[in-house]
Amino acid sequence: MxxxxxxxxxxxxxxxxxxxxxxxxxxxxxxxxxxxxxxxxxxxxxxxxxxxxxxxxxxxxxxxxxxxxxxxxxxxxxxxxxxxxxxxxxxxxxxxxxxxxxxxxxxxxxxxxxxxxxxxxxxxxxxxxxxxxxxxxxxxxxxxxxxxxxxxxxxxxxxxxxxxxxxxxxxxxxxxxxIQKGVIDHRIIKTVGLTEASLWEKFGPVEPLAKLVTVASLPSYLGVKIRLSYCSKNTEQVKIRLKEAELMVMTSLGKWVYGKDNETLEGKVGELLKEKGKTLAVAESCTGGLIGHRLTEEPGSSSYFLESLVAYSNEAKTGRLEVPSALIKKHGAVSREVALAMAEGIRKTSGADIGLSVTGVAGPGSSDKKLVGTVFIGISEEKKSNCEDFIFYNDRSRNKERSAQAALNLLRRWLLNLKM
Amino acid sequence: MxxxxxxxxxxxxxxxxxxxxxxxxxxxxxxxxxxxxxxxxxxxxxxxxxxxxxxxxxxxxxxxxxxxxxxxxxxxxxxxxxxxxxxxxxxxxxxxxxxxxxxxxxxxxxxxxxxxxxxxxxxxxxxxxxxxxxxxxxxxxxxxxxxxxxxxxxxxxxxxxxxxxxxxxxxxxxxxxxIQKGVIDHRIIKTVGLTEASLWEKFGPVEPLAKLVTVASLPSYLGVKIRLSYCSKNTEQVKIRLKEAELMVMTSLGKWVYGKDNETLEGKVGELLKEKGKTLAVAESCTGGLIGHRLTEEPGSSSYFLESLVAYSNEAKTGRLEVPSALIKKHGAVSREVALAMAEGIRKTSGADIGLSVTGVAGPGSSDKKLVGTVFIGISEEKKSNCEDFIFYNDRSRNKERSAQAALNLLRRWLLNLKM
Structure with missing residues (x-):
């Protein structure tokens, strides 16, 4: 081992x-x-x-x-x-x-x-x-x-x-x-946005990495973690090996990596917002507050996170977020158009620099003729906006978690200007 | 065993x-x-x-x-x-x-x-x-x-x-x-609002219960669970024993019990809201969206849950919730007065029957001269309102969880008209 x-x-x-x-x-x-x-x-x-x-x-x-x-x-x-x-x-x-x-x-x-x-x-x-x-x-x-x-x-x-x-x-x-004779240490590299298979395909042959350290790949529905481990009598040697292996992973997969060891995606996003001096507001529908909850797990998040509006009803979408009700009528509450309008609406009404929105069908039922697991994520700044869509296939709880993860990842890539 | x-x-x-x-x-x-x-x-x-x-x-x-x-x-x-x-x-x-x-x-x-x-x-x-x-x-x-x-x-x-x-x-x-020859079954009784010591004090001598079934008491920072277990070849006998033991627990602790087995506090609250035909909106500060997240874990919650507003900034509190800024200035954002104004504000601006609010210091820092862990929970209906305060002493994450639990419990008791 x-x-x-x-x-x-x-x-x-x-x-x-x-x-x-x-x-x-x-x-x-x-x-x-x-x-x-x-x-x-x-x-x-x-x-x-x-x-x-x-x-x-x-x-x-x-x-x-x-x-x-x-x-x-x-x-x-x-x-x-x-x-x-x-x-x-x-x-x-x-x-x-x-x-x-x-x-x-x-x-x-x-x-x-x-x-x-x-x-x-x-x-x-x-x-x-x-x-x-x-x-x-x-x-x-x-x-x-x-x-x-x-x-x-x-x-x-x-x-x-x-x-x-x-x-x-x-x-x-x-x-x-x-009586310590050596150290076993690990470095965990956390990725988001790739399946396990496509991650290792992008990485290429694993042998050079596996010669350096012991490699484990830990997939979950929120992303893949790569664990690098090394054991030696020489504590310094362990640090050097892990650093070298980490660089090898970052070179090919850096775009998908949001952190290492105990770092979190919400922590990374918070760091980037602070660095760029930007504030954020979120309009959540199917995630029900989970994005706000994750963002506020970070101490000091009040410096960049202004508010989250969980607009579960259509009235909250039209009233609070100024989404035209004609738009909801025409495209449905779960649509690209409404996601974009929600992102713009929360940005404008809150005064934040960036608006992030999620609308989707968490399941188990769908009132919207859309497939359970259909999710649209919108992001809006003064001069640009974007929307991505996903189809997840899981139960209610997992769909909420995957939607929150995808939204935070879209925000991370937006702040880093990363094209995928 | x-x-x-x-x-x-x-x-x-x-x-x-x-x-x-x-x-x-x-x-x-x-x-x-x-x-x-x-x-x-x-x-x-x-x-x-x-x-x-x-x-x-x-x-x-x-x-x-x-x-x-x-x-x-x-x-x-x-x-x-x-x-x-x-x-x-x-x-x-x-x-x-x-x-x-x-x-x-x-x-x-x-x-x-x-x-x-x-x-x-x-x-x-x-x-x-x-x-x-x-x-x-x-x-x-x-x-x-x-x-x-x-x-x-x-x-x-x-x-x-x-x-x-x-x-x-x-x-x-x-x-x-x-090939089933018998059953080991459990009944879990879930309580909220009592410490383990005060729970068993209220229950009285445990011996009559322990004669009937095997009893375990499982405390956590969100409440105490009581597990009743029985094993027999006779499936019917197991059911009867567990039912009898459950009744014994409910008789003395019923007011603190929100559910059994897989039931959740958010599920119980949802059931009560549906029963009474009432709608709910939430104004969250230190919980950051966790209450909305928990409420929306329930399938069908859109029938009673209108929205949650995570008013992290004071601007969101005054703008969205119409909390007078003089009130915040006078008492601080973490205060009884602001909690009540937030509950009333979310109720009126959302059009919900009930407004629930939380404001507190999750920690680790406090900008408000209030102790970390200080939390006020407000509830407002057209003709009555209430506020309870708590001092928790835990880390940020646990303070958020305990605050959300206390808020949902206050709502449960409000809907059941339970005086404690």
């Missing part, structure tokens, strides 16, 4: 909880830990979710300790009757339970602040396995534990993400940094 | 992909499959995520086939070089590859629609293991497979959620229904 991975320590993650295994909640701890471990040069082999079952926990933990150097469990450390992780681990490591005064005094302080006594059901939290190192938790009631067997380590963390992350950062990351 | 679970067939789910094991993407397939399998009376013992590694896939698949009756793998069926699931499974089941004409002709039809030939890198998709039953996929390019060993079944599905769900529904669900 990775270039140099054999030099690295190996880990497994075990998520424990009936609520996870029954599908009631999504386990997100596995992903968080996996990302963090990679950055610390630890290769993750498995993430296993299991229920609060004694035999199953024992077996999965023992098997993982056979295979890898580091095992991290999450969950099952609470104080309700189905939380059994601590007892099962104590048995696995032949450790008897003792009382820990520091856990008790930490809880006392917490409850004193609320002028309360420690509830009886939390008393079991002071009982800890004698042979474990205690990972004191000041973000919750359950401490974590570190058990050792020969050179191997097992960390047991609570399942609440906030507490799990806190204990990982406080105890595990610092521990692993001491 | 469940009352009668030993009578049920057992399954394991295996998510295959470097992008999952490295934490690049969140696997959501495991959760989906686990939920669906439970409803079909299949108990899930493990969900394991592993990379695209031949030895690891072989070992995990063989081990799972030892333990359980049904194994479902997801991922690794694409046509890029790191997709190896099909080949590894063919080896495990000693099956050679043959060409499948139906897979090819389905691809031909798909690409003909786009006036294209099948790209060369997709040709490997017609190669299928001779001994597998093919699960034809008309939502994507990769077919799924069913392998059998004695009484045990292994289903291999693509990793793209839409395709995975489609093949599960088409092939696996119907197959499992034939």
């Amino acid at each position: 990775f270039n140099d991975e054999k030099v690295l320590p190996q880990a497994e993650i075990i998520a424990i909880g009936n609520e996870v295994i029954s599908g009631l909640i999504q386990d997100t701890n596995g992903r968080y830990l996996s990302q963090q471990l990679h950055l610390l040069g630890v290769n993750v082999l498995r993430i296993t979710a299991i229920g609060d079952d004694k035999n199953c926990i024992s077996r999965v933990v023992e098997d993982a300790l056979e295979r890898v150097d580091i095992v991290i469990t999450t969950g099952g450390l609470g104080s309700t009757y189905d939380d059994i992780t601590k007892d099962v681990l104590a048995q696995i490591f032949n450790s008897k339970m003792i009382l820990d005064n520091r856990v008790r005094s930490m809880l006392e302080v917490t409850f004193k602040k609320r002028s309360q006594k420690i509830p009886a059901n939390l008393h079991s939290q002071y009982e800890v396995p004698e042979d474990a190192t205690i990972l004191y938790n000041n973000k919750g009631t359950a401490p974590g534990f570190l058990f050792k067997r020969d050179e191997k380590k097992l960390f047991s963390l609570p399942g609440v993400p906030l507490e799990m992350e806190h204990l990982f950062d406080t105890y595990i990351a610092s521990d692993l940094k001491k | 469940f009352n009668d679970e030993k009578v049920l067939p057992q399954a394991e789910i295996i998510a295959i992909g470097n992008e999952v094991i490295s934490g690049l993407i969140q696997d959501t397939n495991g959760r989906y499959l686990s939920q669906q399998l439970h409803l079909l009376g299949v108990n899930v013992l493990r969900i394991t995520a592993i990379g695209d590694d031949k030895n690891c896939i072989s070992r995990v698949v063989e081990d799972a086939l030892e333990r359980v009756d049904i194994v479902i793998t997801t991922g690794g069926l694409g046509s890029t070089y790191d997709d190896i699931t099909k080949d590894v499974l063919a080896q495990i089941f000693n099956s050679k590859m043959i060409l499948d004409n139906r897979v090819r002709s389905m691809l031909e039809v798909t690409f003909k629609k786009r006036s294209q030939k099948i790209p060369a890198n997709l040709h490997s998709q017609y190669e299928v293991p001779e001994d597998a039953t093919i699960l034809y996929n008309n939502k994507g390019t990769a077919p799924g497979f069913l392998f059998k060993r004695d009484e045990k079944k292994l289903f291999s599905l693509p990793g793209v959620p839409l395709e995975m769900e489609h093949l599960f529904d088409t092939y696996i669900a119907s197959d499992l229904k034939k």
